[in-house]
Amino acid sequence: MSVLVYINSKNGLHKSAFETVTYGKKLGDVTVITTGSLSADQLATLGNYGASKVLVDRSVEGDDDQQLTRVIANAADRCSANTLIFSHDLVAKAVAPRLSVRLKAGLISGAIGIPSSDGTVPVNVFSGKAFGHVKVNSARTIISLLPNSIQPEENGSACSVEDFSGNAGSAGVKVLSTKKPEGEIPLPEAELVVSAGRGLKGPENWGMVEDLAAALGAATACSRPVADIGWRPHHEHVGQTGVAIRPNLYIAAGISGAIQHLAGVNGSKVIVVINTDPEAPFFKAADYGVIGDAFEVLPRLTEAVKKFRASNH
Amino acid sequence: MKILVCISKSPDTTSKISFTDNSTKFDENGVQFIVNPYDEWYALVRALEIKESNGGNVTIISVGSAGDEAVIRKALAIGADDAVRIDADPTDAYFTAMQIAEYAKSNGFDLVLTGKETINYNGSQVGGMIAEALDQPFVSLATKLDVNGSTLTLEREINGGLEVVEVNTPAVVSCAKGMAEQRIPNMRGIMAARTKPLNVVAAVAVDQMTTYVNYTMPNAKSACKMIDPSNMDQLVEFLHNEAKVI
Ligand SMILES: Cc1cc2nc3c(=O)[nH]c(=O)nc-3n(C[C@H](O)[C@H](O)[C@H](O)COP(=O)(O)OP(=O)(O)OC[C@H]3O[C@@H](n4cnc5c(N)ncnc54)[C@H](O)[C@@H]3O)c2cc1C
Numbered sequence: 001m002s003v004l005v006y007i008n009s010k011n012g013l014h015k016s017a018f019e020t021v022t023y024g025k026k027l028g029d030v031t032v033i034t035t036g037s038l039s040a041d042q043l044a045t046l047g048n049y050g051a052s053k054v055l056v057d058r059s060v061e062g063d064d065d066q067q068l069t070r071v072i073a074n075a076a077d078r079c080s081a082n083t084l085i086f087s088h089d090l091v092a093k094a095v096a097p098r099l100s101v102r103l104k105a106g107l108i109s110g111a112i113g114i115p116s117s118d119g120t121v122p123v124n125v126f127s128g129k130a131f132g133h134v135k136v137n138s139a140r141t142i143i144s145l146l147p148n149s150i151q152p153e154e155n156g157s158a159c160s161v162e163d164f165s166g167n168a169g170s171a172g173v174k175v176l177s178t179k180k181p182e183g184e185i186p187l188p189e190a191e192l193v194v195s196a197g198r199g200l201k202g203p204e205n206w207g208m209v210e211d212l213a214a215a216l217g218a219a220t221a222c223s224r225p226v227a228d229i230g231w232r233p234h235h236e237h238v239g240q241t242g243v244a245i246r247p248n249l250y251i252a253a254g255i256s257g258a259i260q261h262l263a264g265v266n267g268s269k270v271i272v273v274i275n276t277d278p279e280a281p282f283f284k285a286a287d288y289g290v291i292g293d294a295f296e297v298l299p300r301l302t303e304a305v306k307k308f309r310a311s312n313h
Numbered sequence: 314m315k316i317l318v319c320i321s322k323s324p325d326t327t328s329k330i331s332f333t334d335n336s337t338k339f340d341e342n343g344v345q346f347i348v349n350p351y352d353e354w355y356a357l358v359r360a361l362e363i364k365e366s367n368g369g370n371v372t373i374i375s376v377g378s379a380g381d382e383a384v385i386r387k388a389l390a391i392g393a394d395d396a397v398r399i400d401a402d403p404t405d406a407y408f409t410a411m412q413i414a415e416y417a418k419s420n421g422f423d424l425v426l427t428g429k430e431t432i433n434y435n436g437s438q439v440g441g442m443i444a445e446a447l448d449q450p451f452v453s454l455a456t457k458l459d460v461n462g463s464t465l466t467l468e469r470e471i472n473g474g475l476e477v478v479e480v481n482t483p484a485v486v487s488c489a490k491g492m493a494e495q496r497i498p499n500m501r502g503i504m505a506a507r508t509k510p511l512n513v514v515a516a517v518a519v520d521q522m523t524t525y526v527n528y529t530m531p532n533a534k535s536a537c538k539m540i541d542p543s544n545m546d547q548l549v550e551f552l553h554n555e556a557k558v559i
Contacts, residue, residue: 063471065441065451088437090471093429093487094453097441100407106522107406109436120526127432129330132525172450173478176466180474192559216559227490234456234490235470240326240432241350242490249558260326263432266531270556272548273537283537288551292542304545308553 001028004081005051006072008091009038010063016087016189018049018152023145024085025050025155026114033075033164035060035068040161047159049152055079055164064171065094071166073102078164081140088144089188096144106136109144112246112267127240127263146267147189148246187236190219193247193268195238197223197261199254199275199294203231208298209253215305221245223255239264251301253294257282274298314369314460314482316360317422318393319413319443320352321403322377322384323433332528339433339528346381348388351428354495355488360426361392362493363460370394372422376403376412382511389506390498396509401516406434410442411519417447423482424465429454429489437487444485452480456491 003024007017024030032046032054043054055078057071072095076084084099086092088110100107112131113122120133121143187193194213200206206220213220220236227237238245240260246267253274255261262285265271273286274297283289290297324330325345333340348357360371373388373396375381385396397416403409417425425447427440437453444451456475457468463482468475470489498506540548552559 065444065453069445090454090469093437094441094451097406097410097438098445098451100438100522101410101442101445104522107436107438108523109438118526122529125434125525125528126324126330127435129531130332131529131531132434133527133529134523134525136523137520138522172484173452173480176477176479178471178474178476237490244435249552249556263326270552270558272552285534286537287534287556288548289537289539290542290548291539297542297545300543301545301548304549305559307546308549308559 001083002079002081003028003030003083003085004072004076004079005030005032005085006092006095007032007034007046008063008089009034009043010036012038013042013045014189015152016089016147017046019147019150020085020087020145021046021049021051022153023114023150024083027083031055031075031079031081033057033072035071037061043161044158047156048154050156051159053159054161056161057164057166057168059165060168062171062175063091064173065098066172067168067170068095069098069102071168072099074166075164076103083140084142086142086144088146092144096142100142103140104138105140105142106138107142107144108134108136111143111145112149114150124244124267128244128267129263146246148191148248185217185219187219187221187238187243188245190245191247192216192218192249193221193245194218194251195221195223195255196226196253196294197255198225205295206232208295208302212251212298212302212305215302215309218249223261252282253298255282256280257285314363314367314424315422316363316369316371317417317425318352318357318360318371318373319425319427319439320357320373320375320385320388321349321428321431322346322375322381323349323431326350326432336527336529346384348384349428349431351430351432351488353388353391355490355492356426356428357388357391357393358493358496359458359488367460372397374399374413374416376401376409376516378402385511386506387498389509389511390502391496392502394509396511398511398513399516400513404521405523406436406438407442407522408519410439411446412516413439414443414446415517416514417443423463425485427485427487429487440485440487447483447485449483449485450480451485451487452478453487454489455486456489458486458488458492
């Protein structure tokens, strides 16, 4: 089977790229399509994860959905791909649905695993409260994989990189400016997340949360009311009506664990809950629980993490 | 400006999720349905604000059966001039998007708005599919939308940041948090919604491209291990040696 994996390499190659190539490799022979200016040497490293070839259209610089759709559709025809793989990020959310229509290919978005023997692909539904098992009824399939759903596997060596002209055409969306917070770890891809809720009492107390996140190398998140009152930016709001995440570790301090909050975080592999109230519903969804005051526990945990990192890791 | 707002019904966020018919169907028994929050709070409210400042017309569209009209009336109570129900079961995102695109094509809108995703299927698919079918630009996950004549200025989330972009109408936009504030319908709105036009349109023939074969529930968590709040070294030790996440 011929598999085409789209990779957004605008800001370099990230773990999500290695995940999608690894995923594709489990299904067939992988060609990668990307755009932008990353060097051929860097792109060739995708071979380590199982890509046999990388096609790069250097004429496209941004993430315009119509340009990317044309380029990827042409690449799919060029390598007769019957399966297309995306990482379920913000670019994929615009481009994969367009390709579904253009290529008449069923789109499975939010996949959390590889297809099973009956051909169905597991996906998150009801914001993580359940899983759906989806199959497509079309000749071609598009799968958009949730970040952190599979481990990247290195099992190959550098591959060839070819310039490709995908007839991108003109962009419909004109980018006026871009703001990128420096040094922040994007929440959807983060492996470790430290999150806090109304129990922290005010935005001035978030230093404790940021200190722990910095010690761990984690991203920060928050509950909905905290974002709604403006203590924290909206993009940190996790839950059913915010970002859905599935990190390896989710530490929640001063969050009660309402059903709408749990919906967005219960895909986390390990959950630590810090709460003064032993009856807080979040403890039912936790792996490790600390009944205590976040104002004392968070700094103590930060010290313990620093000590641990300094000694061996 | 003529705006079409796509709405979907979704189970109330407090609903207990379960399945029937050998785990092949969502169990609607005792479930309250609401307008999908992203559609209502952001897409619909922003459309109404644009109409209030620039004039124009806001139409709500939903693909669903007659039973879904209660949810459509809930949306009409918040505002909007009229509503359209495409009379069909919304079997998958492609089917749904093609129905809406067909209606949009024959009725000509300057702007089509959707929510960023539904809270039941979480696909983020319908908006992009409509845009492709209409051959229009698509701005996904916009957190801000301003209209200046036939030019839209938007902010949207990008991987790890924010982008300010401009597109010309006609265009399709999916709306995320930040775009508007939730509005609570008042009594007048609820009364007016009862008599607003709700046109029923027959569906066009479209193939369904995906099938949800069945559903499963996550495994129950084993009991939570309690750690002494004064002993955070122990927690770190467990996270390292037992859970192996750090
Ligand atoms: C339609 C809808 C959608 C929603 N979507 C979301 C969503 O996506 N995400 C989301 O998070 N919520 C969502 N909610 C809101 C949700 O129902 C809860 O209200 C919210 O999650 C509560 O936030 P919280 O836990 O921070 O605050 P609270 O419920 O006020 O809980 C604060 C917690 O902090 C603890 N605490 C207090 N002081 C301390 C201390 N010093 N140290 C340690 N612990 C302390 C308390 O015991 C309590 O458990 C939604 C609600 C609705 C109706």
